[in-house]
Amino acid sequence: MNTATRGLTVLVGSISLALAMSVTATSTATAAAAPAAGTAKNPYSPAKGHPYRHGASPTRSQNAKTRTFDAANPAAVGPQTLFYGGGVDGIGVTSGHPQVYLIFWGTQWGTQGTDADGNLTFSSDTVGGAPKLQNMFKGLGTGSETWSGVMTQYCDGPGVATGASTCAASTAHVGYPTGGALSGVWYDNAAASPTTASGHAIGVEAVSAASHFGNTTPASNRFAQYVVLAPKGNNPDNYQTGGFCAWHDYNGDTTLSGGGAAASTVGDVAFTNMPYTMDVGASCGQNFVNAGSAGTLDGYTIVEGHEYSETITDQNPAGGWTASNGQENADECAWLGPGTQGGARNVAMGNGTYTEQGTWSNDTNRCDNSHPIVGDGATATR
Numbered sequence: 001m002n003t004a005t006r007g008l009t010v011l012v013g014s015i016s017l018a019l020a021m022s023v024t025a026t027s028t029a030t031a032a033a034a035p036a037a038g039t040a041k042n043p044y045s046p047a048k049g050h051p052y053r054h055g056a057s058p059t060r061s062q063n064a065k066t067r068t069f070d071a072a073n074p075a076a077v078g079p080q081t082l083f084y085g086g087g088v089d090g091i092g093v094t095s096g097h098p099q100v101y102l103i104f105w106g107t108q109w110g111t112q113g114t115d116a117d118g119n120l121t122f123s124s125d126t127v128g129g130a131p132k133l134q135n136m137f138k139g140l141g142t143g144s145e146t147w148s149g150v151m152t153q154y155c156d157g158p159g160v161a162t163g164a165s166t167c168a169a170s171t172a173h174v175g176y177p178t179g180g181a182l183s184g185v186w187y188d189n190a191a192a193s194p195t196t197a198s199g200h201a202i203g204v205e206a207v208s209a210a211s212h213f214g215n216t217t218p219a220s221n222r223f224a225q226y227v228v229l230a231p232k233g234n235n236p237d238n239y240q241t242g243g244f245c246a247w248h249d250y251n252g253d254t255t256l257s258g259g260g261a262a263a264s265t266v267g268d269v270a271f272t273n274m275p276y277t278m279d280v281g282a283s284c285g286q287n288f289v290n291a292g293s294a295g296t297l298d299g300y301t302i303v304e305g306h307e308y309s310e311t312i313t314d315q316n317p318a319g320g321w322t323a324s325n326g327q328e329n330a331d332e333c334a335w336l337g338p339g340t341q342g343g344a345r346n347v348a349m350g351n352g353t354y355t356e357q358g359t360w361s362n363d364t365n366r367c368d369n370s371h372p373i374v375g376d377g378a379t380a381t382r
Contacts, residue, residue: 041076041077041325041326042066042069042070042077042325043069044062044065044066044069044243045058045066045326046058046062046242046243046244046247047247047326050199050237050242050257051253051255052199052247052249052253052255052256052257053199053237053242053244053247053249054247054248054249054253054310054314054317054318054328055247055248055306055307055310055311055314055317055327055328055330055331056244056246056247056331057244057245057246057247057284057303057306057307057330057331057334058243058244058245058331058334058335059243059244059245059280059283059284060282060283060284060285060288060335061243061283062243062244063334063335070325076325077324077325078323078324078325079323079324080323080327080332080360080365081165081323081324081362081365082154082165082313082321082322082323082328082329082332082360082362083163083164083165083321083322083323083324084154084155084156084160084161084162084163084164084165084320084321085162085314085318085319085320085321085322086162086163086319087156087316087319087320088250088252088268088316088317088318088319089252089268089316089319091156091222091268091315091316091319092155092156092157092160092314092315092316092319092320092321093154093155093156093172093173093174093312093313093314093315093320093321094174094175094223094225094311094312094313094315095155095156095157095172095173095174095175095223096175096222096223097175097176097177097178097181097223098140098174098175098177098181098223098225098308098312099181099183099223099224099225100137100181100182100183100224100225100227100308101183101184101185101186101209101210101213101224101225101226101227102133102134102137102182102184102185102186102227102229103186103188103205103206103209103226103227103228103229104120104122104130104185104186104187104188104229104231105188105193105205105228105229105230105231106188106189106191106192106193106230106231106234107189107191107192107193108124108192108193108231108232108233108234109122109123109124109125109130109187109189109231109232110122110123110124110125110231111123112187112189115131117131117134117135117351119131119134119135119185120134120185120187122187122231124231124232125231125232126232127278127296127297128297129276129278129297129300130229132297132300132301132354133227133229133300133301133304134182134185135351135352135354136301136304136305136349136354137180137181137182137308138180138181138182138351139180139349139350139351139352139354140177140180140181140349141176141177141178141179141180141181142179142180142349142350142351143348143349143350143351145347145348145349145350146370146371146372146373147347147356147369147370148176148177148373149176149370149371149372149373149374150309150329150358150359150360150361150368150369150370150371151174151309151312151313151329151359152173152174152175152176152371152373152374152375153167153173153174153361153362153363153371153374154167154173154174154313154320154321154329154362155167155168155171155172155173155174155375156171156172156319156320157171157172159171165362166362167374172375173374173375173376174312174313174375175223175312175375175376176373176375176376181308183213183224184213186209186212186213188205188208188209188212193205193230193231193234194234194236195233195234195235196234196235196236196237196238197230197234197236197237197273198237198256198257198258198259199237199249199256199257199258199273200256200257200258200259200260200261200262201258201259202228202236202237202271202273203249203251203253203256203261203262203269203271204262205228205271206226206228206251206262206269206270206271207251207262207263207264207266207269209226209228210224210226210264210266210269211266215266216265216266217266217267218266218267218268219267220266220267221266221267221268221269221270222267224269224270225248225270225271225272225308225311225312225315226269226270226271226272227271227272227274227304227307227308228271228272228273228274229274229276230273230274230275230276231276232276232278232279233276233279234275234276235275236273236275237257237273239273239275239280240275240279240280245275245277245280245283245284245285245299245303246272246273246274246275246277246303246304246306246307247272247273247307248270248271248272248273248307248310248311248317249270249271249273249317250268250269250270250271250315250316250317251263251264251268251269251271252264252268252316253317268316270311270315270316272304272307272308272311274303274304274307277299277300277303278296278297278299278300282299284299284303285298285299285300285302285303285335285344286298286299288302288335288338288344288355289302289338289344289345289346289355290346290355295355297355298344298355301354301355301356302344302355302356302357305330305354305356305357306330306334306357307330309329309330309359310328310329310330310331313328313329314328314329323360329359329360330357330359330360332359332360332367333357333358333359333360333367334357335357336357336358336367341358341366341367341368342357342358342359342366342367342368342369343357343358343367343369344356344357344358345358345369347369356369
């Protein structure tokens with residue numbers, strides 16, 4: 001097994017995952033409209049019948065069906081406003097510098113190499129998805145990008161009431177990824193990964209990755225997320241027929257398919273099931289923004305950006321920020337076309353441009369691609 005890591009110094013205080021969410025009304029609360037544990041109410045949602053598929057990025061055709069239903073049933077759907085879920089194990093959002101760990105799972109990735117930027121490359125990844133995502137997470141929080149700023153408006157902690165729809169300035173906000181979010185990369189080639197890995201198996205791999213990277217305490221995993229990347233040809237959680245392109249969860253979710261929660265001695269572990277979406281082409285966003293070879297990886301960065309933004313705003317689902325219909329911030333804005341408000345576009349970062357979608361902003365009551373940075377990152381140039 002080989003590891004390529006880039007150190008990020010993150011000051012993480014002593015954190016107790018058993019923290020009681022005894023809250024005070026320092027934020028505006030709308031308890032009557034607060035979500036019921038992030039339950040999917042739309043019959044076309046990829047999470048319907050699969051509650052562990054939090055923030056499932058739908059395929060474009062599935063998204064069209066969900067939007068048609070929502071438009072015809074506004075009373076059942078409710079407002080797009082996001083509400084705070086009160087935290088799970090004391091965790092609502094990633095209220096610190098986001099730490100992203102990429103796990104290339106299984107020998108099917110092929111022979112490992114290294115490119116000029118120090119990224120891992122793989123012989124079976126002929127279109128270069130692996131280095132693209134590594135560069136994307138290196139680029140977040142650089143080049144004065146404010147796509148990440150949209151997420152920093154959300155918060156957690158004892159000063160945030162369950163059902164709140166706004167955050168007081170004094171509360172702990174989602175961290176801005178100053179200088180990049182990539183914290184480690186691992187090629188786990190001990191064996192082939194399961195062709196149709198269950199949600200439980202993916203969670204177990206994420207927990208193993210936490211130990212691999214030395215994150216063996218709840219505090220070291222407090223602001224971390226683990227992206228479990230399936231190789232070309234695999235069909236994790238049957239995404240190719242499940243109406244979704246990716247989803248995220250955490251290891252403590254007892255609804256995980258294939259065996260329930262993924263046991264952990266290292267604290268709560270947030271993770272993403274990230275398929276090799278290029279296998280399904282346009283249905284998961286290939287060429288959604290850019291034409292020809294320039295758009296081959298449009299969907300890969302859009303979908304992973306979707307899941308990243310949802311993990312940092314709802315780290316232990318659904319203790320973070322969700323709408324009354326169970327949707328998360330990126331679900332609200334999935335597959336909005338280029339040129340529309342909050343639609344997908346190329347986002348400039350310090351090391352290049354990456355195709356991303358907009359995410360929901362309670363501050364502006366719409367999907368946005370940019371927002372002033374709130375909290376500790378507010379001094380960053382914008």
